[in-house]
Ligand SMILES: Cc1cc2nc3c(=O)[nH]c(=O)nc-3n(C[C@H](O)[C@H](O)[C@H](O)COP(=O)(O)OP(=O)(O)OC[C@H]3O[C@@H](n4cnc5c(N)ncnc54)[C@H](O)[C@@H]3O)c2cc1C
C-alpha cells in the first residue's frame with residue numbers, strides 16, 4: 001500500500017511516531033498555500049518564520065532518506081489550497097491511502113474533511129501526538145460543573161501527570177504561587193541578552209512579495225529571531241531554564257519600556273508549531289527545580305502556564321467550536337483605532353506594547369491582557385476585530401489558543417465562561433506594574449482633567465454602562481458599591497470624559 005502523508009505548518013514534530021517507521025512506501029507532503037497565509041492579515045514574521053521552519057523540517061526528513069513533496073508558495077503547480085494540491089498529487093501518483101494528523105483549528109478540520117471526498121483514495125486522520133490530553137478531555141472534566149475554573153483543572157493535571165507532587169500533595173504544600181508572581185521590575189536583576197538565533201530570510205521574503213501576499217508589521221528580511229528547528233528550540237529552552245527561570249515567577253507580570261522580554265521564555269512559537277512538546281518543557285523545568293534548587297514559585301508559575309493554561313485553553317476551544325468566535329456579551333461595536341496598525345498613540349503603555357508587537361510579532365502575557373486587551377474592552381471594540389488582530393499579529397497565534405485567550409479571557413465576550421470577571425483596570429494597575437506612566441503625556445492620577453489618563457474614565461464608564469450585566473457579579477462587589485456611592489456630579493464628569501475619548505479613539 002502506498003501512502004501519502006500530509007504535514008501541516010504547525011505539525012513540525014520530529015518525534016511523531018510516523019518518523020520512527022521504516023516504510024519505504026510512504027511519501028510526505030508539505031505545502032505553503034495562500035489559503036493559510038490569507039485567512040487573516042498576518043504579521044510578516046509569522047509567515048516567514050513558519051515557511052522557514054517548514055522548509056527546514058522537510059530537509060530534515062529528506063536527510064533521513066524520507067521522500068518529501070514540498071510545494072513552495074511560488075511553485076507553478078501550487079494550487080494554493082490543500083484540497084486541490086492533494087487531488088492533483090493523487091491523480092499523478094498512485095497513492096492508495098492519504099493520512100493526516102488531526103489539525104488543532106476548527107477551520108482546518110473542516111478544510112481537511114474535504115480530503116475524504118477525493119476519489120480513489122482513503123483518507124485517514126491520526127493523532128498529532130503533541131498535547132497531554134485529548135481535545136475533549138476538559139469538556140468531560142467540566143461536564144457537571146457550572147464554571148470552568150482553570151485552577152481546578154490544573155490541580156487535576158498536576159496529579160494526573162505527577163508534576164511537582166509529593167505523593168497526593170503538592171510539593172511545598174501549596175498548589176499555586178500566583179500571589180508571589182507580581183513584582184514590579186526596575187532594572188534589576190538584569191535579564192539576559194536576547195539569545196534567540198539569527199536568520200536571514202530574505203529569499204522567503206522576496207517570494208511572498210512576488211506572490212502579492214499581504215502582511216503587516218516589521219518585514220525586515222534579515223535578522224529574524226525566531227527558532228526554526230527543534231535544535232534551536234531546545235537551545236532556547238535550555239538557555240531559559242539556565243538563566244531566566246529563576247526570575248520568571250517574580251517578574252511574570254512586570255512591564256518595562258526598556259525591556260520587552262524580561263524573563264519570559266519565547267517558547268510559544270516552538271511549542272505551537274510542535275518543534276517542542278509540552279511534556280518535555282514541563283519535565284525540564286521540574287528537573288531544574290529539583291537539581292538546581294530553583295525557587296518553587298518560579299518553577300510552579302512557569303509549569304502552570306503549560307500544564308494548566310495551555311491545555312485548558314485548548315479544551316475551552318474545542319468544547320465551544322463552532323460558534324465561539326460569534327460571542328459578543330457586551331454587544332461592543334467600536335472599530336479598532338487606526339493606531340493598532342502603527343503604534344502611533346500618545347498613550348505610552350499602548351504605543352510601547354503595540355509598537356513592540358509590530359516590530360517583534362511578540363508581546364508578553366500582561367501586555368496582551370492588561371494593556372492592549374484591557375484598553376480594547378474598555379473602549380468597546382468589537383471582540384471579533386480584536387480577535388482577528390491578535391490572530392494576525394503574534395508569532396504564536398493559532399486560533400485554538402488565541403481565540404479563547406482573546407475573546408474569552410481578555411474581552412469577556414463569552415459572558416464569563418473562562419474569566420470570573422472582566423480583566424480591566426484603571427491606570428493605577430499599569431502604573432504599579434510598569435514604568436510606562438512616568439513618561440506618558442497622560443496623567444495616570446487624573447480621571448477628568450484635560451490630560452487625564454483615558455483608562456481612568458473609561459474604566460468607570462465601562463462598569464456604569466454595563467450595570468445590567470455586571471451588577472450581580474459576586475467578584476465585582478467592591479467596584480459596584482464604589483460606583484453606587486460615587487457622587488453624581490463626579491460620575492457625570494467621568495462619563496462625559498469617557499464619552500469624549502470613545503468618540504475620539506483614533507486621536508488618543
Ligand atoms: C489576549 C491574549 C491572547 C493570547 N494569544 C495567544 C496566542 O495566540 N498563542 C499563544 O500561544 N498564547 C497566547 N496567549 C498566551 C500568552 O500570552 C502567550 O502564550 C505568551 O505570551 C507567549 O510568550 P512566551 O512563550 O514568552 O511565554 P511565557 O510567559 O514564557 O510562558 C510559557 C508558556 O506558557 C504557555 N502559556 C502561557 N500563558 C498561556 C495562556 N494563557 N494560554 C495558553 N498558553 C499559555 C505558552 O505556551 C508559553 O510559551 C494570549 C494571551 C492573551 C491574554
Ligand code: SF4
Nearest residue numbers: 347349427437440453
Ligand atoms: S498614563 Fe494611562 S495611557 Fe499613559 S501609560 Fe499610564 S496607563 Fe497608559
